[in-house]
Amino acid sequence: MSIEIDAFTRVEGNGGAEIIIEDGEVKEVRVKIFEGPRFFEILTLGRHYYDVPDLEARICAICYLSHSVASVLGIERAFGVEVPKEIMLLRELGLIGEFIESHALHLYLLVAPDLFGYADAIRMASKHGEVVNEGLTIKAFGNYIREVIGGREIHGINVKPGGFGRYPSIEELEKIEKNSEALIKFAKRAVGIFASQEPFGAKAEHYIATNDYLYGNKLIACDKESFDYFEHIEEKSLPYSFAKQSRYKDKIFMVGSLPRVMLKAEKLTPLAKRLFEEYKERLSKGYVSLNNLAQAIELVYGLERASEIAKELLDKGVEGENISVEPQEGEGIGYVEAPRGVLVHHYRIDEKGNIAYSNIITPTAFNHALMELSLYEEAKRHYGTLDEKTLIQKLEETVRAFDPCISCSVHLVKL
Amino acid sequence: MLKLGVFELTDCGGCALNILFLYEKLFDVLKFYEIKEFHMASSFKEHDHLDVAIVTGTVSTQRDLALLKHARNHSKYLIALGTCATHGDVQGSVEGKIREKLEKVYGTKANPMKALDSKPIVEYVAVDYALPGCPYDKDEIYQVLMNIAKGVEPPKKDYPVCIECKLNEYECILVKREIPCLGPITLGGCDAICIKSGIGCIGCRGPLPKEANPAGEFEILKELGYDEEYIRRKFKTFARGELRW
Ligand code: SF4
Ligand code: SF4
Numbered sequence: 001m002s003i004e005i006d007a008f009t010r011v012e013g014n015g016g017a018e019i020i021i022e023d024g025e026v027k028e029v030r031v032k033i034f035e036g037p038r039f040f041e042i043l044t045l046g047r048h049y050y051d052v053p054d055l056e057a058r059i060c061a062i063c064y065l066s067h068s069v070a071s072v073l074g075i076e077r078a079f080g081v082e083v084p085k086e087i088m089l090l091r092e093l094g095l096i097g098e099f100i101e102s103h104a105l106h107l108y109l110l111v112a113p114d115l116f117g118y119a120d121a122i123r124m125a126s127k128h129g130e131v132v133n134e135g136l137t138i139k140a141f142g143n144y145i146r147e148v149i150g151g152r153e154i155h156g157i158n159v160k161p162g163g164f165g166r167y168p169s170i171e172e173l174e175k176i177e178k179n180s181e182a183l184i185k186f187a188k189r190a191v192g193i194f195a196s197q198e199p200f201g202a203k204a205e206h207y208i209a210t211n212d213y214l215y216g217n218k219l220i221a222c223d224k225e226s227f228d229y230f231e232h233i234e235e236k237s238l239p240y241s242f243a244k245q246s247r248y249k250d251k252i253f254m255v256g257s258l259p260r261v262m263l264k265a266e267k268l269t270p271l272a273k274r275l276f277e278e279y280k281e282r283l284s285k286g287y288v289s290l291n292n293l294a295q296a297i298e299l300v301y302g303l304e305r306a307s308e309i310a311k312e313l314l315d316k317g318v319e320g321e322n323i324s325v326e327p328q329e330g331e332g333i334g335y336v337e338a339p340r341g342v343l344v345h346h347y348r349i350d351e352k353g354n355i356a357y358s359n360i361i362t363p364t365a366f367n368h369a370l371m372e373l374s375l376y377e378e379a380k381r382h383y384g385t386l387d388e389k390t391l392i393q394k395l396e397e398t399v400r401a402f403d404p405c406i407s408c409s410v411h412l413v414k415l
Numbered sequence: 416m417l418k419l420g421v422f423e424l425t426d427c428g429g430c431a432l433n434i435l436f437l438y439e440k441l442f443d444v445l446k447f448y449e450i451k452e453f454h455m456a457s458s459f460k461e462h463d464h465l466d467v468a469i470v471t472g473t474v475s476t477q478r479d480l481a482l483l484k485h486a487r488n489h490s491k492y493l494i495a496l497g498t499c500a501t502h503g504d505v506q507g508s509v510e511g512k513i514r515e516k517l518e519k520v521y522g523t524k525a526n527p528m529k530a531l532d533s534k535p536i537v538e539y540v541a542v543d544y545a546l547p548g549c550p551y552d553k554d555e556i557y558q559v560l561m562n563i564a565k566g567v568e569p570p571k572k573d574y575p576v577c578i579e580c581k582l583n584e585y586e587c588i589l590v591k592r593e594i595p596c597l598g599p600i601t602l603g604g605c606d607a608i609c610i611k612s613g614i615g616c617i618g619c620r621g622p623l624p625k626e627a628n629p630a631g632e633f634e635i636l637k638e639l640g641y642d643e644e645y646i647r648r649k650f651k652t653f654a655r656g657e658l659r660w
Pocket of ligand 1: 427430496497498499504548549550
C-alpha cells in the first residue's frame with residue numbers, strides 16, 4: 001500500500017512523493033521530481049561563452065542571478081580573469097537582491113499560510129493583510145535590486161563575464177541604501193514570527209556551504225576544510241526522479257540558510273549576528289524546519305548588507321569599467337550561494353571560447369536525499385495518528401522548509 | 416467572478432512567478448477572478464470548470480501532456496503564456512532524440528518517468544491567446560486578463576523589437592557596435608529591455624510572425640564576421656529552429 005502526494009503545492013516546480021506502507025508501517029518514502037528534464041548541459045555545449053550566462057539564467061526564475069553569477073565566475077576562472085572589487089561588490093549586491101526576493105517569497109507567501117492556517121497568502125491577506133503586505137514590500141525591493149543589477153526582474157542579461165552591460169546610477173544606489181535600512185524592521189518581525197514555529201523534519205547531520213558568505217572559490221563542511229565539490233560529493237541517478245541525489249563522504253547533508261548561518265555566523269552583519277546569537281541554541285538543533293528561521297535572519301542580513309554595499313560604492317564611486325576578456329583554453333568552477341544553498345557551475349572551455357564540458361549541481365539536488373529522509377521520519381512519526389489529509393499537509397510543510405526549487409534540480413549531467 | 420487556473424508544465428517557473436510579481440495589480444485582477452488552481456502559490460485546487468486557464472512551460476513529459484489536455488478540456492479560454500508555451504524556449508532547442516539526451520545526462524536510455532522531446536503547447540492544443548516572452552512583460556498578461564474580464568478582445572502585437580528600441584532612442588548597437596542583436600527579427604513587446612542594458616536582443620520573445628527577414632539578418636551577422644554555426648544556434652535558441660533563412 002502507498003500514499004501518494006501527487007503534487008507538492010506552494011513550491012517552485014513539479015514534484016510529489018510516494019509513501020510506501022508495509023504491514024501497517026512506513027517502509028520507504030520516495031521524492032519524485034517529475035518536472036521534465038531540461039538538458040541545460042547539452043544546451044550549452046559548443047556555445048560561445050558570452051551567451052552562456054543568459055542561457056543558464058533560464059534554469060530558474062526565482063534564482064536566475066545566482067545562475068548567471070555562478071556561470072560568469074566559472075567562465076572567468078577558466079580564462080584566468082580577475083575583476084576589481086567594485087564589480088564583485090555589485091555582483092554580491094545582485095545576489096543579495098535575489099536572497100531578499102526569494103526568502104520573502106518563501107517565508108511570506110509559501111510558508112506563512114501554514115502558520116496562520118490558510119491555503120495561500122491571498123486567502124490569508126483578508127485577516128493578516130499587514131503581514132502579507134510587509135512581505136510583498138520586501139520582495140518588491142529585492143526585485144528592484146535584481147532589476148538594477150541584472151537588467152530585469154526575471155532573466156536579466158546585464159551580468160557578463162568581465163563586468164556588466166550597464167552600471168547602476170548614483171540615484172539607484174541611493175535608493176537601495178535608503179530602502180534597505182527602512183525595511184529592516186519588517187524583517188525583524190519576520191524573525192519573531194518564524195521563531196515561534198515548532199521544529200519538525202529530520203535533523204541535518206552535515207552542512208555544506210561556500211567558503212565566503214554569498215560565493216566562494218571552494219566549499220566547506222563542518223570541519224571548515226575547503227574542498228572542491230568533486231573531491232567529496234558524489235551524485236547518483238534514480239529510477240523514479242529526474243533529479244539526482246548527492247552524498248558527502250557517503251553521508252546525507254544539507255545546504256541552504258541553516259547551514260550558512262551555522263557555518264558562517266562570523267560573517268553576518270551586526271544585527272543579523274545578534275539575532276543569530278539569540279536563537280543559536282534553537283538553530284543548533286538542526287531540524288530542517290529551522291531553515292525558515294535561518295532565512296528570516298538572512299533577510300535581516302541581506303537588508304543590512306545591501307545598505308553597506310550601496311554606501312561603500314557611493315563613497316568610492318563606481319568606475320563602471322569592464323575588464324576585457326580574452327578566451328583561452330581552460331577550466332573553471334563558480335561556487336555561489338543561491339537562496340536555497342550551494343550552486344555549482346563547472347565548465348571546460350576551448351581556445352575559441354566555446355563550452356566543451358559543463359556540469360551544474362543545484363541546491364535542490366544536493367538536498368534531495370535529506371528531503372526524502374525528512375519525509376520518511378515525519379511520515380513515521382504521524383502515520384496512524386493523523387488522517388491522510390492532515391498527514392499529507394504535514395509532509396508538504398516539511399518539503400516546503402527546504403524551499404525546494406524543482407525547476408533547478410532536473411538537468412544534471414553524469415559525472 | 417470568473418474562475419482562473421494557472422497550470423505550470425516543465426519550465427523555469429518564471430512565467431507563473433511573474434504573475435505574483437504583479438503585486439497590487441494582482442489584487443485588481445482578483446476583483447474579477449477567483450484562483451481555482453495555481454500550485455506554486457496555493458494549496459487550493461478545484462479545476463473541473465474554468466473560465467480562463469493560463470498554461471506556462473513546455474510539454475516535456477506524458478504528465479505535462481495530460482495536464483495540458485485537462486486544462487484545455489475544462490476551460491473556455493486558454494492562454495499560452497511565455498516563450499516555453501508559445502515557441503518551446505531553450506529546452507525545446509536542444510537537439511537529438513529524447514533517449515539519447517537521457518543517456519547523456521542520466522547515464523541510461525531508460526525512460527521510466529516518460530519524458531518527451533520538449534515542445535510548445537501550441538503544437539498540441541488550440542490556444543485562444545499566445546503571449547510570448549521569456550519572461551513576458553507582466554503588464555501584457557494584466558491587460559489580457561482585464562480585457563477578457565471586460566469582454567474585450569485583447570490586442571495582438573505584430574512589430575519587431577527595433578521599433579521599441581527606436582522609440583526609446585537607444586543607439587543601434589548592431590550598426591554602431593557590431594554586437595549581434597536579434598531585434599529586427601524578434602517580436603516586440605519587451606520595451607527593448609536588452610538594448611537598454613547595452614546588450615543585443617537575445618530573441619527571447621520568439622520570431623516576428625510574417626514579416627521577419629531572417630535571411631537578411633543572417634547576412635548582416637555573417638558580414639560582421641560571426642560564423643554560420645554561431646548564428647544558427649543564436650537564431651534557434653528560443654524557437655526550435657523555426658527561423659529559416
Ligand atoms: S518562457 Fe522563460 S521565463 Fe517563462 S517559464 Fe519558460 S524559461 Fe521560464
Ligand atoms: S537591431 Fe537591435 S539595437 Fe538595432 S534598432 Fe534593432 S533592436 Fe535596436
